[in-house]
Amino acid sequence: MNIPSHWVNVVLFVIMILLIWISITNFSVVKRFLIGRPMRTAELYTPHTKLLWFIALPILSADLYSSVSYGPEAGITELLKLGPAAKWYIIPITFATVILLGILILSYIMGILAYPNGGGAYAIAKDNFKPRWISLVAASSLLVDYILTVAVSVSAALEAVSSAYPAVAPVETELANFCVFILLVMNLRGVAESAKVFAWPTIAFMVCMIILIFTGLYDGWKNGFVQSTTPSFGTIPDGITTLLVLKAFSSACSALTGIETISNAVPVFRIPQQRNAIKTYIALGTITSFTLTGFVYLLYIKGISPKADNTMFSQLVGLYFGDGVIYQIIIWSTFIVLILAANSTYTGFSHLAAIVASDGFLPRVLTNRGDRLGYSNGIITLSACASILILTFHAHTNSLIPLYAIGVFLSFSTAQFGLIRRWLRVKGSHWKIKLSINILGAIITSSVTVIFAVTKFMGGAWIVLIVLPSIVCLCLAIHRHYEFIAQELHIDVTNEFPEIRDVTTIVLISGVHRVVSNTLSFAKSLGGEPIAVYVGFDDDSIHKIEKKWEEWGNPCRLVVLRSKYRSVIEPLNRFIKVIEEKRGSKGHIHLIIPQFIPRKGWHNLLHNQTALQLRIWFFRHKDVVITTVPYHLKK
Numbered sequence: 001m002n003i004p005s006h007w008v009n010v011v012l013f014v015i016m017i018l019l020i021w022i023s024i025t026n027f028s029v030v031k032r033f034l035i036g037r038p039m040r041t042a043e044l045y046t047p048h049t050k051l052l053w054f055i056a057l058p059i060l061s062a063d064l065y066s067s068v069s070y071g072p073e074a075g076i077t078e079l080l081k082l083g084p085a086a087k088w089y090i091i092p093i094t095f096a097t098v099i100l101l102g103i104l105i106l107s108y109i110m111g112i113l114a115y116p117n118g119g120g121a122y123a124i125a126k127d128n129f130k131p132r133w134i135s136l137v138a139a140s141s142l143l144v145d146y147i148l149t150v151a152v153s154v155s156a157a158l159e160a161v162s163s164a165y166p167a168v169a170p171v172e173t174e175l176a177n178f179c180v181f182i183l184l185v186m187n188l189r190g191v192a193e194s195a196k197v198f199a200w201p202t203i204a205f206m207v208c209m210i211i212l213i214f215t216g217l218y219d220g221w222k223n224g225f226v227q228s229t230t231p232s233f234g235t236i237p238d239g240i241t242t243l244l245v246l247k248a249f250s251s252a253c254s255a256l257t258g259i260e261t262i263s264n265a266v267p268v269f270r271i272p273q274q275r276n277a278i279k280t281y282i283a284l285g286t287i288t289s290f291t292l293t294g295f296v297y298l299l300y301i302k303g304i305s306p307k308a309d310n311t312m313f314s315q316l317v318g319l320y321f322g323d324g325v326i327y328q329i330i331i332w333s334t335f336i337v338l339i340l341a342a343n344s345t346y347t348g349f350s351h352l353a354a355i356v357a358s359d360g361f362l363p364r365v366l367t368n369r370g371d372r373l374g375y376s377n378g379i380i381t382l383s384a385c386a387s388i389l390i391l392t393f394h395a396h397t398n399s400l401i402p403l404y405a406i407g408v409f410l411s412f413s414t415a416q417f418g419l420i421r422r423w424l425r426v427k428g429s430h431w432k433i434k435l436s437i438n439i440l441g442a443i444i445t446s447s448v449t450v451i452f453a454v455t456k457f458m459g460g461a462w463i464v465l466i467v468l469p470s471i472v473c474l475c476l477a478i479h480r481h482y483e484f485i486a487q488e489l490h491i492d493v494t495n496e497f498p499e500i501r502d503v504t505t506i507v508l509i510s511g512v513h514r515v516v517s518n519t520l521s522f523a524k525s526l527g528g529e530p531i532a533v534y535v536g537f538d539d540d541s542i543h544k545i546e547k548k549w550e551e552w553g554n555p556c557r558l559v560v561l562r563s564k565y566r567s568v569i570e571p572l573n574r575f576i577k578v579i580e581e582k583r584g585s586k587g588h589i590h591l592i593i594p595q596f597i598p599r600k601g602w603h604n605l606l607h608n609q610t611a612l613q614l615r616i617w618f619f620r621h622k623d624v625v626i627t628t629v630p631y632h633l634k635k
Contacts, residue, residue, distance in 0.1 A: 051268050053276035058202030060265055061284040063149055063258025066341035069334055070156045072296045073312045075252030085237040093249050094296040098289045100444060101256055105285040107441035108263045109278050110419055110434050116274045120263045121415035128418040133472055138414040139356045140471035141407035146349040149257060150342040150386035154179050157338035163314035164331045176390045179339055184383040187346040188376055205337035208330045213294035215320050229303035247455035257408050261348045350378030360482045361475040406452040406464050413449050416442035502587040504579055505530040512548040519594035519629040520555055532558045535568045569617050590625045597632045
């Protein structure tokens, strides 16, 4: 029975409200429960926060390996526009994809040897090209690809489950965003923590794929490798064009996204980091090539075609194992590994964003490490952007794939040309072999990039081709902002020294009560004579405060300001302007604001938060020193 989507939305909304309520009332407890205990900075360099290569293999390769389950389907979908006679083209297309995979892995191994500190294409381009925008093209391409990887992988995972359980289909979008939230929490707990949870499901999926392929090969040995369902091979269908074949090839190449994750995340490996990263690449290339070739061959001999409500992978598993226990195990392992494919990009995205931010091209907050030593702000940014894409495209993989892969192949090309320049400049041992590998890689990846841009342009690639230059321009604008700030804040340490200036202290009061008494006590303790300022809205309130102040013994000078428009900020600003005109730039103005703090967080909703509004406005508009004096209520 189908689940009404509006009920799911209601349940998710209630859960969200509850989480917000709990977070407000006791945020630290919720945070500790979800994220775990804070880790000391020194623990960043301990072995338990780094990954062994055979643990890193399932964690960092989940993106590339899992795309085997939907990449070939994307290619076959393009070919079927000409009918079943065109299905055989997926065989040579797959062989070309595997060759491209090998070339890319060799190229990225060259990148690891040259740049062991990670960063991938961005680090390579930054070191070998003087124009800043070239390295930013590589970085923005990868960052966009990481976001799309999360959206596509999670959407594909939900489609795999809805193929087996149609009742899930109406709530795919909501469940996809819930999966992104789970990934967010797990990655905020740290790389090593998520590795313990996510390594084994990926290995299980690899085992399931190998079992599926060998089952298919056994069936072929028993019933023939060419069966009644196998489409004809070598037939040239009417209407076939080079552009269509290239379009199918570009769609199938979505199975290659994620190769760069390992090179970007070299620092997360245990020492020796380069050797362990290279081992991971070799193992990944071997397993992926075997799986991709075997899977496509089985799809071909069984003549399976894409269906809107059932993935080709699900159809193939059903043919060999029915809908029993093995089918359920394989489908759920596919779901999990596609979720983990999204997870593998969290490490790459957060590390790359931190590197770019440390160079001043992205906000500095992306360089901050969280309680668990991960780049928390990058992890949150990735989750938020992926959730927006999932909502926009309703978790449909076919809608997202046209946006996919063009960015990563653009970064591939940038990295290859950067390495070519490096070998020509640095040379070193075996540099001619390395140069040859990267020249071949540059030619092929550039060709694939052009193919993607042309064949997928109207399908949605135009969006990426607009977004990428926009991100590059934004990065350059951020960098200019940081440069302007550095210039404006620079001082000549030989001639400029701090000097003592007079301070005019203003205490804003709302009446005569314990909170004001506490604030005046603090102001008087600083030395000098403070000025108490009261902003009144009518004659009665002004008369009342003047009388009360006199009864209190006039603890300091009182200035009463009348507000014509019931605003505290406007008359206070006029008063401060008068003081500034009298004192000029030779004095400081110190505004002290009393504020009582309710015992329970939700009590804040019952008060007008004037102190907060004043702080925000004066910080934004005036060079005034602002101090808030808290008074904690006991009830």
